[in-house]
Amino acid sequence: MIIVPCPHCGPRNSVDLRNCGEVVNRPNPDTATLTEWRTYLYLRENAAGWVSETWYCRAGCRRYFTIERNTVTNEIRDQS
Amino acid sequence: MPQHAYKYSAAKLLRHGLTRGTWPRMWRQPEFKDTYDVVIIGGGLHGLATAYYLATEHGITNVAVLDKGYLGGGGSGRNTAIVRSNYLTPEGVAFYDRSLHLYNTMADDLNLNVMFSRRGHLTLAHTDSALRTMHWRAEVNKLQGIDSSVIDPSDVKKEAPSLDVSPNTRYPILGALFHPPGGTVRHDAVVWGYARAADHHGVHLHQQTEVLDILCEGGTGPEGKGPGGKVTGVRTSRGDISAPIVVNCTAGWASLISNMAGVPLPITTHPLQAAVTEPTKVFLPTVVVSGSLHVYVSQTDRGELVFGASVDPVGTYRVNGTLEFTEELAGHVLELMPGISKMRLMRQWSGLCDMTPDYSPVMGFTPVEGYLVDVGWGTYGFKAGPVSGETMARTIATGKTDEMIAPFNLSRFTEGDLVGEKGAAAVGH
Ligand SMILES: Cc1cc2nc3c(=O)[nH]c(=O)nc-3n(C[C@H](O)[C@H](O)[C@H](O)COP(=O)(O)OP(=O)(O)OC[C@H]3O[C@@H](n4cnc5c(N)ncnc54)[C@H](O)[C@@H]3O)c2cc1C
Ligand SMILES: [Zn+2]
Numbered sequence: 001m002i003i004v005p006c007p008h009c010g011p012r013n014s015v016d017l018r019n020c021g022e023v024v025n026r027p028n029p030d031t032a033t034l035t036e037w038r039t040y041l042y043l044r045e046n047a048a049g050w051v052s053e054t055w056y057c058r059a060g061c062r063r064y065f066t067i068e069r070n071t072v073t074n075e076i077r078d079q080s
Numbered sequence: 081m082p083q084h085a086y087k088y089s090a091a092k093l094l095r096h097g098l099t100r101g102t103w104p105r106m107w108r109q110p111e112f113k114d115t116y117d118v119v120i121i122g123g124g125l126h127g128l129a130t131a132y133y134l135a136t137e138h139g140i141t142n143v144a145v146l147d148k149g150y151l152g153g154g155g156s157g158r159n160t161a162i163v164r165s166n167y168l169t170p171e172g173v174a175f176y177d178r179s180l181h182l183y184n185t186m187a188d189d190l191n192l193n194v195m196f197s198r199r200g201h202l203t204l205a206h207t208d209s210a211l212r213t214m215h216w217r218a219e220v221n222k223l224q225g226i227d228s229s230v231i232d233p234s235d236v237k238k239e240a241p242s243l244d245v246s247p248n249t250r251y252p253i254l255g256a257l258f259h260p261p262g263g264t265v266r267h268d269a270v271v272w273g274y275a276r277a278a279d280h281h282g283v284h285l286h287q288q289t290e291v292l293d294i295l296c297e298g299g300t301g302p303e304g305k306g307p308g309g310k311v312t313g314v315r316t317s318r319g320d321i322s323a324p325i326v327v328n329c330t331a332g333w334a335s336l337i338s339n340m341a342g343v344p345l346p347i348t349t350h351p352l353q354a355a356v357t358e359p360t361k362v363f364l365p366t367v368v369v370s371g372s373l374h375v376y377v378s379q380t381d382r383g384e385l386v387f388g389a390s391v392d393p394v395g396t397y398r399v400n401g402t403l404e405f406t407e408e409l410a411g412h413v414l415e416l417m418p419g420i421s422k423m424r425l426m427r428q429w430s431g432l433c434d435m436t437p438d439y440s441p442v443m444g445f446t447p448v449e450g451y452l453v454d455v456g457w458g459t460y461g462f463k464a465g466p467v468s469g470e471t472m473a474r475t476i477a478t479g480k481t482d483e484m485i486a487p488f489n490l491s492r493f494t495e496g497d498l499v500g501e502k503g504a505a506a507v508g509h
Contacts, residue, residue: 001402001403001404002394014393014394015393015404018393019393019394019395021348021395034494034496035494038493038494038495038496039494041437042346042437042493043344043345043346043493044335044344044345044346044347044348045335045339045344046335046336046345046347046348046349046395047335047336047339048333048336048397071349071395071396071397071398072396072397072398073398074394074396074398
């Protein structure tokens with residue numbers, strides 16, 4: 001079980017949330033080339049280690065937030 | 081197999097059984113050379129099959145397969161061994177069907193019993209939309225000469241009498257896609273068969289050899305990596321190897337290897353879990369998959385029920401069993417087969433899967449010359465092992481992308497030309 005600390009709801013089982021994957025910078029949709037846009041959509045670093053990632057608190061406050069998780073141990077630490 | 085190969089036969093089995101003699105090792109422990117024509121990273125089914133076809137079909141034998149652990153220690157030794165070809169896209173169907181053909185003759189070709197059991201494959205529909213996708217799949221399949229059709233609940237009951245097909249369940253069974261040529265194959269035997277045959281043809285299999293870096297020159301990224309450059313070799317835990325061709329067959333670890341060449345992949349790594357029950361008398365003749373219930377089940381020759389599901393929702397490199405999985409699995413399986421509620425689960429395990437956005441693999445050349453990939457196998461790469469090896473070997477030997485794998489090139493993501501297989505591969509592997 002992975003316990004995710006939602007900044008609004010406190011610690012919750014990860015099944016109550018949705019993992020939206022590593023943080024990727026969205027290019028400006030007005031100026032991005034198709035290649036840049038698709039790179040943003042599909043390509044991922046998929047690193048083994050500490051990763052900044054986005055979660056969506058599906059069954060709680062329904063807000064998005066970012067945390068750091070170690071993808072090898074599933075330990076979580078505060079972004080700050 | 082060449083002359084010096086130790087041939088397995090019924091007579092040898094009898095003799096060994098009577099004399100209790102030791103069997104010869106299946107493959108050698110070769111010397112570690114510092115140069116090869118082809119280096120394959122990953123000693124799973126895909127890496128081994130590629131090496132085998134390079135050696136047997138193309139005479140390219142100066143080949144090393146490197147694995148950081150042991151052969152078959154990744155997904156190849158952890159899967160639920162289901163093979164089938166009733167996919168959704170024409171590209172997918174043609175590809176997986178070729179693999180089934182190779183599985184048909186594999187025991188002879190590799191001189192090892194891989195226990196192919198063509199028991200038939202049922203994908204249940206519990207909703208109108210699922211039934212619609214199944215009709216779509218059946219039509220695509222039939223057009224390509226594949227035995228695949230939609231059957232109604234009474235016929236489902238004939239194929240798998242233990243299923244509850246009554247309309248009174250929470251998710252009544254409305255029909256199923258029936259695919260008689262599908263079945264199961266002994267996964268370890270396939271790994272050992274390819275390893276043994278590749279070894280006999282001169283391929284070097286190096287276990288306990290971890291790739292730490294991919295050496296490149298001329299690329300636009302740091303250290304000459306990245307697009308426009310070319311591969312010169314690999315750095316391993318046992319020293320450097322120079323090689324003009326390096327192939328990434330590392331499935332769940334594929335991104336880590338590819339990043340070493342400066343070629344990011346459209347992949348995230350998720351664990352997939354499976355479980356088996358205690359053995360009982362054989363009562364389930366086919367493989368049964370339920371997309372809506374996120375579960376599939378088959379029974380081994382020994383009588384254990386093998387269960388699987390969709391991948392864990394959180395991407396991670398950590399493989400451990402979770403209670404969420406077991407709980408959900410048990411609930412859903414009992415919806416389908418209420419009669420097995422007293423059976424006990426014996427084991428549960430997990431393996432890493434390299435998931436792509438369109439549920440199709442990533443194969444062939446990349447923007448770095450000499451660096452090829454055969455990855456993105458997600459939860460369906462066991463059935464595809466033989467054809468992947470065959471087509472990757474042909475691509476390497478000819479220097480031209482094999483026609484069959486052209487749709488699966490990495491460039492499809494930047495060109496926006498995806499091959500959507502989610503409808504046929506999300507739960508049933
Ligand atoms: C529980 C489960 C059930 C499944 N069920 C099915 C099924 O029913 N049908 C189906 O078709 N597919 C199924 N699959 C998927 C299938 O198992 C995989 O797609 C397939 O085994 C991938 O094979 P591979 O040879 O590409 O990779 P793997 O067998 O995963 O081999 C990759 C190898 O790379 C090695 N490696 C990694 N990093 C390095 C490094 N740095 N240096 C050296 N070596 C490295 C690893 O040690 C590993 O041995 C299932 C998977 C799982 C986990
Ligand atoms: Zn919350």
